Amino acid sequence: DTGVSQDPRHKITKRGQNVTFRCDPISEHNRLYWYRQTLGQGPEFLTYFQNEAQLEKSRLLSDRFSAERPKGSFSTLEIQRTEQGDSAMYLCASSAAPGRGEDYGYTFGSGTRLTVV
Amino acid sequence: ELKVEQNPLFLSMQEGKNYTIYCNYSTTSDRLYWYRQDPGKSLESLFVLLSNGAVKQEGRLMASLDTKARLSTLHITAAVHDLSATYFCAVQTTSGTYKYIFGTGTRLKVLA
Numbered sequence: 001d002t003g004v005s006q007d008p009r010h011k012i013t014k015r016g017q018n019v020t021f022r023c024d025p026i027s028e029h030n031r032l033y034w035y036r037q038t039l040g041q042g043p044e045f046l047t048y049f050q051n052e053a054q055l056e057k058s059r060l061l062s063d064r065f066s067a068e069r070p071k072g073s074f075s076t077l078e079i080q081r082t083e084q085g086d087s088a089m090y091l092c093a094s095s096a097a098p099g100r101g102e103d104y105g106y107t108f109g110s111g112t113r114l115t116v117v
Numbered sequence: 118e119l120k121v122e123q124n125p126l127f128l129s130m131q132e133g134k135n136y137t138i139y140c141n142y143s144t145t146s147d148r149l150y151w152y153r154q155d156p157g158k159s160l161e162s163l164f165v166l167l168s169n170g171a172v173k174q175e176g177r178l179m180a181s182l183d184t185k186a187r188l189s190t191l192h193i194t195a196a197v198h199d200l201s202a203t204y205f206c207a208v209q210t211t212s213g214t215y216k217y218i219f220g221t222g223t224r225l226k227v228l229a
Contacts, residue, residue, distance in 0.1 A: 033216060041221065041222070042219035043207075043217075043219050044219070045216050045218070048214045048216060056213075089159075105209070106217060108160050108162075
């Protein structure tokens with residue numbers, strides 16, 4: 001397993017266009033998280049999947065954002081009608097299910113850097 | 118709601134000096150992570166602290182966790198230029214989503 005993969009690494013789009021990002025987690029991990037990091041800030045939680053179920057969404061995830069994880073494998077994050085304020089690094093992470101005493105920390109992907117012009 | 122605060126936000130220090138970055142959080146957790154981030158890059162894991170009193174050291178960096186005080190520290194010993202980066206702490210919630218809440222980051226610049 002090569003870790004968490006994100007594609008593309010960089011995306012430049014014009015305002016108003018739709019974009020979709022993909023995340024391939026570590027195969028044994030049933031938990032998947034999306035974060036957004038704007039310049040000079042810490043990563044902020046967007047959404048969480050356990051297997052194929054989306055169990056939590058941040059209020060940061062406006063109606064223009066949608067995330068899926070079909071069959072509990074890879075995940076996609078789509079942004080419709082992009083705005084300049086959507087410019088950020090989008091980070092995906094996966095983790096194993098928690099167990100007593102075990103480190104069920106995240107493995108992060110390399111991120112997708114979105115620039116909306 | 119879990120809140121995580123780091124200080125200082127910016128730190129400029131001379132090579133060879135020592136300094137400590139502080140990470141305070143607002144609710145109970147015994148799972149805290151430190152990351153390094155270089156400009157334009159993703160997060161690099163530095164330390165995993167999973168219990169009260171945990172102390173980890175790697176090279177010139179040492180991290181500790183005091184869950185009773187809800188405080189973690191990242192101590193830098195004899196700083197070198199290569200340590201220049203942004204450092205984040207992240208506290209993991211211990212139920213439900215087990216999500217991370219990140220601090221605001223400390224931007225460290227080590228001057229030669």
